[in-house]
Amino acid sequence: MEASRVLVGVVGKTNVGKSTFFAAATELSVAIENRPFTTIEPNVGVGYVRKRCVHVKLGLPRCDASNSLCLEGDRMIPVRMMDVAGLVPGAHRGRGLGNKFLDDLRKADVLLLVVDASGSTDPEGTPVAPGTYDPVEEVRQMLEEVDEWMYGIISKDWSRFTKQVDTGGVVDVPGAIAERMSGLGVRKAHVIRALEASGLTDKPLSAWSPGELKRFTVELRRASKPVVIVANKIDLPGAEEGYRRLVEAFPEHPVVPASAAAELALRRAARAGVIRYKPGDPDFEVVDESRLDRRARAVLDAIRERVLAKWGSTGVQQAINKAVLEVLDMIAVYPVDDPNKFTDKQGRVLPDVLLVPRGTTARQLAYMIHTDLGETFLYAVNAVTKQRVGESYVLRDDDVIKIVAARGRR
Numbered sequence: 574m575e576a577s578r579v580l581v582g583v584v585g586k587t588n589v590g591k592s593t594f595f596a597a598a599t600e601l602s603v604a605i606e607n608r609p610f611t612t613i614e615p616n617v618g619v620g621y622v623r624k625r626c627v628h629v630k631l632g633l634p635r636c637d638a639s640n641s642l643c644l645e646g647d648r649m650i651p652v653r654m655m656d657v658a659g660l661v662p663g664a665h666r667g668r669g670l671g672n673k674f675l676d677d678l679r680k681a682d683v684l685l686l687v688v689d690a691s692g693s694t695d696p697e698g699t700p701v702a703p704g705t706y707d708p709v710e711e712v713r714q715m716l717e718e719v720d721e722w723m724y725g726i727i728s729k730d731w732s733r734f735t736k737q738v739d740t741g742g743v744v745d746v747p748g749a750i751a752e753r754m755s756g757l758g759v760r761k762a763h764v765i766r767a768l769e770a771s772g773l774t775d776k777p778l779s780a781w782s783p784g785e786l787k788r789f790t791v792e793l794r795r796a797s798k799p800v801v802i803v804a805n806k807i808d809l810p811g812a813e814e815g816y817r818r819l820v821e822a823f824p825e826h827p828v829v830p831a832s833a834a835a836e837l838a839l840r841r842a843a844r845a846g847v848i849r850y851k852p853g854d855p856d857f858e859v860v861d862e863s864r865l866d867r868r869a870r871a872v873l874d875a876i877r878e879r880v881l882a883k884w885g886s887t888g889v890q891q892a893i894n895k896a897v898l899e900v901l902d903m904i905a906v907y908p909v910d911d912p913n914k915f916t917d918k919q920g921r922v923l924p925d926v927l928l929v930p931r932g933t934t935a936r937q938l939a940y941m942i943h944t945d946l947g948e949t950f951l952y953a954v955n956a957v958t959k960q961r962v963g964e965s966y967v968l969r970d971d972d973v974i975k976i977v978a979a980r981g982r983r
């Protein structure tokens with residue numbers, strides 16, 4: 574079964590720690606340097622949502638995670654991640670590397686906006702003393718760059734499009750806009766929400782002023798590319814103040830305090846077998862004192878003191894979880910073949926887990942697994958309650974489901 578198709582985009586000003594965040598989340602090694610524009614070509618990888626595995630809830634001794642991992646009862650569910658080049662103010666006018674590379678994020682479902690909460694990089698990404706630059710201003714400018722990028726796409730040939738819609742007798746206007754913007758992952762529900770939020774639901778498209786189109790674009794970006802603010806470099810002096818200011822200034826966006834550098838160091842130490850640490854944990858445990866030199870010990874102590882003890886975690890896992898489970902409101906569903914043993918055809922216990930949007934029905938799930946299953950769907954079995962459910966059954970988080978279809982494949 575294919576892995577989840579959720580795409581998490583990592584964006585932000587240049588030199589704030591985007592690639593560090595990406596490297597920590599995906600354990601891929603990518604270029605990280607303390608200078609602007611280290612990343613030019615996008616980095617693509619797989620990160621994970623962490624969620625208690627349903628095998629624990631069901632009282633089973635273990636599972637046979639296959640399309641995901643299960644670490645001592647914590648299911649790590651893959652999501653695609655993309656790290657792109659950095660932005661600077663005015664990128665949409667061609668400054669820095671411009672904003673064309675955001676096109677790589679056309680299909681992103683959610684954006685992690687990484688900012689330097691410590692204010693130790695100026696608008697151009699040049700290192701400065703902590704507290705010099707205002708992270709609130711940074712978020713405003715970065716959101717503006719993302720909005721300008723979207724506006725550039727939507728406004729292209731806009732008047733021709735509006736004439737077609739208004740004079741061509743198009744009944745489903747939101748549908749027509751969604752179709753036009755489908756390359757950006759825009760769905761009709763997003764358009765309807767954006768029309769309402771900008772008060773343009775009943776106004777003919779050709780009568781919109783450029784200002785109204787701009788307002789609509791901002792709302793469409795909010796609906797189709799929601800943002801989680803990652804207040805990075807929380808380990809540095811001044812970052813706490815920066816974080817508090819961010820929370821105050823952007824009540825409409827989740828703000829997650831984070832130290833991508835700390836997470837990267839912990840994952841590397843864990844991989845090397847020096848510590849025990851799971852992404853998202855509030856602490857780590859040294860397993861092999863003998864392999865820790867004074868310097869490494871000092872680094873780990875500083876991470877514990879300045880990040881974990883103070884903020885509860887490095888924030889990297891929390892940011893991904895927040896983006897996927899809260900902002901996108903995805904739930905976990907486990908398809909099985911045998912609803913009594915919770916196994917697939919090969920006898921593996923709960924091998925697969927899928928992230929699906931809340932509200933997904935049993936039949937829609939069948940389609941996601943295989944078109945044949947969707948087309949010839951008969952009924953499903955809720956393996957937890959052993960109840961038979963119909964096609965319109967709305968899935969709940971941690972459901973274990975067997976799908977029965979005429980042309981059943983599983």
Ligand SMILES: Nc1nc2c(ncn2[C@@H]2O[C@H](COP(=O)(O)OP(=O)(O)OP(=O)(O)O)[C@@H](O)[C@H]2O)c(=O)[nH]1
Binds near residue numbers: 588590613660834
């Ligand atoms: N103190 C501290 N430094 C960090 C943190 N995260 C990243 N850095 C440092 O910030 C600098 C830039 O990191 P990158 O990950 O290359 O930043 P980027 O946003 O990808 O930069 P570009 O690709 O050049 O736009 C490096 O020196 C990192 O070590 C953090 O949480 N704390």
Ligand SMILES: [Mg+2]
Binds near residue numbers: 591604611657658659
């Ligand atoms: Mg980078």
